[in-house]
Amino acid sequence: MADSVGRQVDxxxxxxxxxxxxxxxxxxxxxGKELTKEEKQRLRKEKKQHKKNKKDDRGPPEKxxxxxxxxxxxxxxxxxxxxxxxxxxxxxxxxxxxVAAEKPAKSKxxxxxxxxxxxxxERASKPGKKEVGQQSTSSKxxxxxxxxxxxxxxxxxxxxxxxxxxxxxxxKLERQQVPLRSDYGYKVSLFSHLHQYSRKxxxxxxxxxxxxxxxxxxVRLGLQYSQGIIAGSNARSVALLHAFKQVIQxxxxxxxxxxxxxxxxxxxxxxxxxxxxxxxxASMGNAIKYIKKEISNIPNQCKEEEAKRRLQxxxxxxxxxxxxxxxxxxxxxxxxxxxxxxxxxxxxxxxxVNHILCEAFEKQRKFRVIVVDSRPRLEGREALRRLVKKxxxxxxxxxxxxxxxxxxxxxxxxxxxxxxxxxxxxxxVGTSQIALVAKAYNVPVLVCCETYKFCERVQTDxxxxxxxxxxxxxxxxxxxxxxxxxxxxxxxxxLLNLVYDVTPPDFVDLVIxxxxxxxxxxxxxxxxxxxxDQ
Amino acid sequence: MELxxxxxxxxxxxxxxxxxxxxxxxxxxxxNRPLIWYPLNLLEKVGFEEVIVITTKEVQKALSTDQRxxxxxxxxxxxVCIQEEADMGTADALRHIQQKIxxxxxxxxxxxxxxxxxxxxxxLFRAHSATLSMLMSKxxxxxxxxxxxxxxxxxxxxxxxxxxxxxxxxxLFMANEADLDEGLVLRKSIMRKHxxxxxxxxxxxxxxxxLKRSVVDFLVHNKSVTSIRGELVPYLVRKQFSKTLNxxxxxxxxxxxxxxxxxxxxxxxxxxxxxxxxxQLARERSCWxxxxxxxxxxxxxxxxxxxxxxxxxxxxxxxxxxxxYIEANRVVPxxxxxxxxxxxxxxxxxxxxxxxxxxxQLCHISDRTSIKRSNVGTSTIIKEKVKITNxxxxxxxxxxxxxxxxxxxxxxxxxxxxxxxxxxCLVGSGQRVEPEAERTNEVIVGSDQLMEI
Numbered sequence: 001m002a003d004s005v006g007r008q009v010d011x012x013x014x015x016x017x018x019x020x021x022x023x024x025x026x027x028x029x030x031x032g033k034e035l036t037k038e039e040k041q042r043l044r045k046e047k048k049q050h051k052k053n054k055k056d057d058r059g060p061p062e063k064x065x066x067x068x069x070x071x072x073x074x075x076x077x078x079x080x081x082x083x084x085x086x087x088x089x090x091x092x093x094x095x096x097x098x099v100a101a102e103k104p105a106k107s108k109x110x111x112x113x114x115x116x117x118x119x120x121x122e123r124a125s126k127p128g129k130k131e132v133g134q135q136s137t138s139s140k141x142x143x144x145x146x147x148x149x150x151x152x153x154x155x156x157x158x159x160x161x162x163x164x165x166x167x168x169x170x171x172k173l174e175r176q177q178v179p180l181r182s183d184y185g186y187k188v189s190l191f192s193h194l195h196q197y198s199r200k201x202x203x204x205x206x207x208x209x210x211x212x213x214x215x216x217x218x219v220r221l222g223l224q225y226s227q228g229i230i231a232g233s234n235a236r237s238v239a240l241l242h243a244f245k246q247v248i249q250x251x252x253x254x255x256x257x258x259x260x261x262x263x264x265x266x267x268x269x270x271x272x273x274x275x276x277x278x279x280x281x282a283s284m285g286n287a288i289k290y291i292k293k294e295i296s297n298i299p300n301q302c303k304e305e306e307a308k309r310r311l312q313x314x315x316x317x318x319x320x321x322x323x324x325x326x327x328x329x330x331x332x333x334x335x336x337x338x339x340x341x342x343x344x345x346x347x348x349x350x351x352x353v354n355h356i357l358c359e360a361f362e363k364q365r366k367f368r369v370i371v372v373d374s375r376p377r378l379e380g381r382e383a384l385r386r387l388v389k390k391x392x393x394x395x396x397x398x399x400x401x402x403x404x405x406x407x408x409x410x411x412x413x414x415x416x417x418x419x420x421x422x423x424x425x426x427x428x429v430g431t432s433q434i435a436l437v438a439k440a441y442n443v444p445v446l447v448c449c450e451t452y453k454f455c456e457r458v459q460t461d462x463x464x465x466x467x468x469x470x471x472x473x474x475x476x477x478x479x480x481x482x483x484x485x486x487x488x489x490x491x492x493x494x495l496l497n498l499v500y501d502v503t504p505p506d507f508v509d510l511v512i513x514x515x516x517x518x519x520x521x522x523x524x525x526x527x528x529x530x531x532x533d534q
Numbered sequence: 535m536e537l538x539x540x541x542x543x544x545x546x547x548x549x550x551x552x553x554x555x556x557x558x559x560x561x562x563x564x565x566n567r568p569l570i571w572y573p574l575n576l577l578e579k580v581g582f583e584e585v586i587v588i589t590t591k592e593v594q595k596a597l598s599t600d601q602r603x604x605x606x607x608x609x610x611x612x613x614v615c616i617q618e619e620a621d622m623g624t625a626d627a628l629r630h631i632q633q634k635i636x637x638x639x640x641x642x643x644x645x646x647x648x649x650x651x652x653x654x655x656x657x658l659f660r661a662h663s664a665t666l667s668m669l670m671s672k673x674x675x676x677x678x679x680x681x682x683x684x685x686x687x688x689x690x691x692x693x694x695x696x697x698x699x700x701x702x703x704x705x706l707f708m709a710n711e712a713d714l715d716e717g718l719v720l721r722k723s724i725m726r727k728h729x730x731x732x733x734x735x736x737x738x739x740x741x742x743x744x745l746k747r748s749v750v751d752f753l754v755h756n757k758s759v760t761s762i763r764g765e766l767v768p769y770l771v772r773k774q775f776s777k778t779l780n781x782x783x784x785x786x787x788x789x790x791x792x793x794x795x796x797x798x799x800x801x802x803x804x805x806x807x808x809x810x811x812x813x814q815l816a817r818e819r820s821c822w823x824x825x826x827x828x829x830x831x832x833x834x835x836x837x838x839x840x841x842x843x844x845x846x847x848x849x850x851x852x853x854x855x856x857x858x859y860i861e862a863n864r865v866v867p868x869x870x871x872x873x874x875x876x877x878x879x880x881x882x883x884x885x886x887x888x889x890x891x892x893x894x895q896l897c898h899i900s901d902r903t904s905i906k907r908s909n910v911g912t913s914t915i916i917k918e919k920v921k922i923t924n925x926x927x928x929x930x931x932x933x934x935x936x937x938x939x940x941x942x943x944x945x946x947x948x949x950x951x952x953x954x955x956x957x958x959c960l961v962g963s964g965q966r967v968e969p970e971a972e973r974t975n976e977v978i979v980g981s982d983q984l985m986e987i
Contacts (some may be wrong), residue, residue, distance in 0.1 A: 204653045204660075208581020209537060209640075216536035216660075223661040228822055235820035242812040319812070349821035382821045389829050 042121045049118045053111065157279050158465050161192045173276070176269035177213035179206035181276045185471050188494040195279070196468040202226060203277045217246040218270045222277035231379075233417050233453060234323055234351050237283045240274070241315050244291060248311050252304070259307050260298045267292070279467050282418030282426070282455035290318060322452040326514035327352055330448055331359040333512050334413070337446060342367040342410045345438075347399075348428045349379035349386075350415020352448050357413075358390050368393040370405055374430045376473040376497060399430050406441045414503075416449040421527055422458045423505035423520040425449075429462075429498045435507035444509045447520070451513050454527055462501040471495035535637050537656070537744070539582045542624050543570055543589035543644035544616055549855045552977055556963035557946060560593050560644040562859065563911050563928050565866040566876075566894045567602055569853055572647040572866075574607050577640075580652045584610040586634055588627045589644075590618045623760030629753050639750065641762060643741035647862055648850040649869065650740075650843075658703060658841040659744040662833075666770050666840040667744040668705070670696065670737045671850035676857040678864060678924075679941055681960040681975065697724075697733045698842060704824070705840040706731055708771045723775045727834050728825065739763060740850055767840075774838045856960070860943065863909050863926050867892045876912075894929065917952075934969065 159165035160183065173180050184198035203222055211219050221243045224230045230239045244267070251266065253259045271288060274280065280288075294314045298307045334356045338344065344367055346353050357369060369392055373380025380396065387394050397405050412434060418426045425431070425447050438445050459465055474495050475484040487493050505520035515526060547559035554562065560570035570593070577585055587597070594613045597603050614631055616622050622630065624641070640656070650669060659667035695718060697707030706728055707720065724731070741763060749770070759765045823832045833839060849869070851862045867874070867890075875881055878895035886904040887893065894912035899905070903920040910916070911929035920933050924941045927933070931944050934952035941958045944950065948961045951969030961967060962979035 202653065202657055204657055205651070209652055209656050210539075210582055211536050212581075219536070220660045220663070223657055227661055229661060230816060230820045230822065232819055232821045235816045235818075238812060238819060239816040242816060245812070319815075324815075351819040351821070379821045381826055382823055385823070385826075385829060 042124070045121055046118050049114045052114065155465075157195060157275065158193050160195050173272060176272050178269050178273045178276060179203060185488060186494050187468065188496045190463055191466065191468055191496065191498075194466060194468045197226070197470065198472065199227060199470045200472075203273065214270055214273050215243075215247045215250065217243045218273060222274050225274065225278040232349065232351050233281050233283045234327075234450075236281055237287050237452075238319060238323060240284050241287055241291075241319055245312055245315050248308050248315075251308070258300055259302075259304060260296050260300065263295050264292050267295075282457070283450075283453045285455070286452050287318070291315070322450060326450040326452070327355050329514040330450065330512050331356040333517055334446070334448060335360045335363055335365065337411070337510075337512075337517075338365050338367055340366040343370060343408050344368070345370045345372060345405070345409045345412045345434070345443075346383060347372045347380070347412075347414055347431055347434050348374070348377070349383035350448070352450070353413045353415045354383055354386050356448060357387060357392060361390055361392050368395070370395045370397065370409060372397055372399050372402060372405075372430075372434060374399040376469075376476075377428075379428070399433065402434065402437050403441075406437055406443060409438070409441075409443050412438045412443055412445045414445060414447045414508075416447050416453060417500060418453050418455045418457075419447075419449050419511065419520075419523050420459050420502065421454075421456050421524050422460065423508075423523050424459060425503040425505075425508055425511075425520070426455075426459070426500050427503065429501045432462075432501045432503040432507070435503045439507045445507060446510045446512055447503075447508050448512045451515055451526060451530065454523055454530070456527060459502055460504075462498070466501075467499040469497040469499050471497050473497055537582075538635060538637055538639050539577050539585040540628070540631070540635075540639050540641045541570070541573055541577075541585050541587045541589075541644060542627060542641060542741075543587055543593055544618075544622065544627065545644065546618075547645075547854065550859060552960050552962055552979055553856065553859065553943070553945060555979070557928075558590060558592050559853075560589060561596050561600075562853070563894075563909075564647065564853060564859070564862050565870070565909060566892055566911055568596070568600060569647075570597075570644045571602060571606065573642045573644055574603075574609070574611075576646075576648065576650075576652065577642065578607060578609050582609055584612060586612045586614060586631060588614045588616060588631065591615050623764075624762040625753055625759045625766050628750055628762070629757070632750055632754050635747065635750050638747050639745050641741075641743045641745060643852070645853040646740055646742060646851070647853060647866060648740060648742075648845075649848050650742075650845055650850060655742065655843045656744055658843055662839055662841060664744070664839045664841045665746045665749060666705075666767065668767070668840075668842050669740040669742040669845065669850075670842055671740055671845040671848075673736050673738045674851075674861070676861050678857070678860045679958055680857045680860060681942055681958045681977065693735050694737060694739060695733055695735055696737050696842070697731045698844070699728045699825070700730045700732070701824075702732065702844065703841050704728075705771055705842040706774075707733070708768050713768075721775060723777070727775065727828075727830070729827070734844075737844065738850065738852060740845075740852060743767070770838065771840050774836055774840055856943070860926065864907075867909065900935075911946075 154165075156165050156169045170180050181195075181197055181201065181203050183196050184201065185196060187194070187196050203226060204219060207214065207219070221230070221239055224239065225236065230236055247267070247270065248263070251259075251263060253262060267288075271280070274284075291311075291314075294311060298310065302310070330352060338360045342365075344357065346357070346369060360367065369387055371380045371384045371387070371394055373384075373396065375398075384394055384396050395405070414425070414427060414431055414434065416425050416427045420426060425435075427447075435445050457465070471487075472495075474497055475482060475487070484495070487495055508520045511518050511520055511523070513526070518526065543560040545559055547554035547562075550559075553559075561568045563569075564572070570587075574585065587594075589597075594615055597611060597613060612634070614634075616627060616630065628635075628639075628641070638659070648669075648671070650671075655667050655669050658664060693711045695707065695709050695711065695714075696705070697720075698704060699706055706724055709718070718733075720731075743762060749766070753759055753766070759769070817832060820832075825832075825834075849865060851858055851865070853859050853862050872892070874889065874891060875887060875893045876895040876897070879893045879897040879899070881887060881893065881897070881899045882901045882903075884901035885899050886906075887899070888904075888906040888908075891905045891908045891910065893899065893905070893910045894914065896913045897910055898915045899910075900916060900918045900920075902918050903916055903922070905916075905922045906924070908922050908925045908927065910922070910927045911931065913929055914927055914931045914933070916922070916927075916933045917935040919935050920937045920939070922933075922937075922939045925939050926943045927939075928944060928946045928948075930947040931950070932948075933939070933944075933950045934954075936953040937950050938955045938957075939950065940956070942956050942960065944956075944961045945963040945965070947964045949966045950956065950961070951967055951971065953969050954967050954971045955973070956967065956971070957974040959973045959975065960977045960979075962977070965978050965980060967973070967978060
């Protein structure tokens with residue numbers, strides 16, 4: 001299957017094909033790494049043909065879904081040239097849709113070709129196959145999860161153009177009694193795999209007013225997310241944990257149920273609802289994982305009141321450690337890097353960077369700040385307000401004036417939404433440009449990020465996984481005229497309001513975390529250490 | 535539970551006494567349904583499962599006996615009776631049921647007919663943690679001739695001045711023309727915080743309010759507040775910008791001693807909750823502000839917020855005057871897909887019933903009658919050769935042969951004698967119009983009613 005895709009996509013070079021084969025590692029359910037590369041490839045190919053023959057009967061949609069699971073954001077450990085894998089998913093997914101349509105017609109020809117290839121590979125790998133077979137059977141039952149990587153399916157929020165995935169999502173939401181929010185407006189084709197919601201259709205349209213299926217504080221939180229009242233990675237996590245505290249407070253274990261299991265089940269529809277309001281951030285994801293782990297670790301003998309109290313304490317300590325104390329630690333490190341006479345450039349409104357600058361100002365450092373802002377969010381105004389209120393001297397420019405203002409700048413401080421496992425920094429759209437231009441001017445770029453925002457995902461471009469905001473935000477009225485008012489009527493016009501982008505580690509000089517100051521490429525180390533700890 | 539619904543159905547209908555001296559306002563038929571059915575339907579459609587109804591004994595009896603109300607309304611109605619003579623204001627009524635109120639409340643008036651998407655009002659209440667969230671709508675001009683109205687309607691009296699901020703959602707100022715002596719007075723504190731304010735006058739208050747639970751507790755402590763619309767809402771709107779609200783918690787006690795005479799409990803005391811610190815942290819870290827241009831944080835650090843949702847399009851009527859009653863009767867039947875002629879009505883084939891009329895059940899319509907653009911209630915008997923245009927006939931009316939009724943309102947159990955010619959009149963409940971009478975633009979009520987001044 002991947003072969004046929006490889007054949008059809010024109011720009012595929014040999015390297016890409018090999019990379020595709022590497023991706024088949026994933027589909028083959030992570031068979032032993034001890035095998036040589038070639039043997040692995042052969043075995044994989046054969047398994048794939050076998051599976052393909054079975055699945056041919058089931059029909060195209062299944063195949064499409066399986067193909068969608070191929071360009072998975074792959075795990076870090078198995079692939080060293082991991083960054084090459086990511087462009088392939090783009091090509092693969094782009095070509096998937098036209099391929100899928102022609103799938104049934106080609107299957108017979110493909111079958112024959114694959115069978116031939118399989119027979120060749122079998123003949124060639126007969127001596128090697130036996131050992132491979134033995135080892136594969138030993139690793140097949142996936143008995144040791146710590147060694148083997150489980151297959152990660154593509155999350156549904158990047159599969160919006162796949163009708164099967166959408167149907168699955170609709171069914172899941174219906175089961176959880178969470179309303180499905182429909183997409184709005186024309187989506188730019190490169191991003192048609194992402195959701196695009198409108199603020200005019202709030203998620204509360206279809207739920208009953210005295211909400212029964214979802215806890216009221218979660219509904220309130222979802223509304224605040226979707227309207228942007230709570231924005232910013234830290235704020236969203238804190239608000240989420242606060243809402244969870246209220247949920248736990250009001251929770252009562254039904255008879256014949258255990259708190260540790262039932263509460264986790266109760267949280268799932270709430271999380272679905274929140275992700276319908278606004279896609280979850282990496283920090284929120286980590287917080288949810290932590291909570292779920294704490295809940296499932298509650299011993300059965302524990303009384304309900306005691307369990308609830310314990311959980312509330314866990315949440316409080318999590319916030320205290322990971323957010324409040326972390327920001328204090330980070331500002332301590334960062335202040336060492338701020339010297340008198342510095343001109344610091346910040347972008348947008350990062351709560352952490354603002355905190356650092358305010359602390360540095362209190363510690364009598366002499367510096368001035370240049371706040372760079374961009375439409376449509378114009379968050380820099382809020383950052384400007386906070387800094388000026390403190391008494392810091394600030395300059396305010398829009399991002400279009402960046403290369404004009406950069407010669408004056410001595411350091412760039414950036415906040416992050418998440419730090420990915422391959423060292424890329426995911427942050428507000430525009431950050432990568434700031435880092436790029438700063439690099440061109442040899443200005444050091446320092447990213448400040450707490451460790452709870454470190455994420456095991458790997459991404460090398462901003463297309464695969466992103467968030468599309470309301471396109472109507474781009475409409476502006478000047479001099480009484482709103483030119484884009486009827487943008488939907490113009491068929492060739494699409495409005496794109498991206499929220500995040502990824503910055504490669506080459507542009508980032510230092511990452512300041514609560515564990516210390518580390519280079520960007522040490523993020524996987526931190527993740528590994530964290531996982532071992534937990 | 536998130537919200538409890540409270541339906542205020544004890545009002546007397548003081549502005550349409552001619553209609554309501556015999557029938558309580560909640561039971562007036564609009565489109566052949568009792569008026570109280572409409573807000574109940576609105577609440578039911580949105581998903582409420584139980585409603586607290588504050589009303590009088592008569593209405594309570596009707597709620598349990600009336601077919602339409604019993605079968606159509608699936609919610610559980612918790613009816614609280616109050617004495618009619620007690621003359622309770624709406625706020626007094628809330629104080630009366632304070633024990634039943636456990637969460638935030640949604641107060642609806644029984645005379646509201648609307649198709650608003652309620653989630654718009656409630657979302658403002660939820661998202662901003664507002665103390666008050668209300669619904670307003672653009673006033674429609676009434677086009678129908680109102681019986682008994684002599685001369686043109688005096689427009690412009692009793693206007694409401696509503697001030698909203700730039701977004702059009704935050705309520706900054708509310709005053710009724712009657713309360714303003716010389717002119718509109720705006721406090722400087724409001725102008726400092728919201729330099730751009732839009733003042734609207736053509737708005738109708740729908741009397742639909744979402745109130746926080748702490749407001750009910752506040753009402754309990756302040757017995758001087760009697761009416762929600764008249765006193766409580768303007769008080770809350772004013773209190774948003776009051777200086778005392780930004781005081782620290784440390785000075786609470788001294789303030790309490792200070793204000794003992796007023797017995798005005800500081801609303802702020804009652805609306806703080808635990809975990810306030812976390813919410814504060816989240817708000818601090820969030821890069822959002824509801825206004826820009828000054829140095830203050832979101833909401834100017836104020837804890838009391840009032841929001842309003844102004845309906846641009848859609849239907850919103852408050853049936854508290856005769857004109858509104860007639861207008862509502864005109865518009866409402868188009869909304870519901872009920873068959874215009876009730877299956878249980880007996881309509882003779884030789885009669886002409888227009889498509890925009892509705893006939894209630896158990897009616898008896900004889901030959902050669904013509905009914906156009908009218909609403910005919912239940913159990914009405916209409917004899918031959920009657921012409922009815924543009925009218926509202928309530929329940930139990932008898933109309934003898936050869937009558938001509940135009941643009942009129944005939945109340946319950948009236949009898950129109952044969953050959954009468956009634957134009958633009960209001961025939962009160964149980965009245966008899968003698969045969970061959972010719973009345974134009976009159977209000978025909980009993981002599982005992984005429985004496986009420």
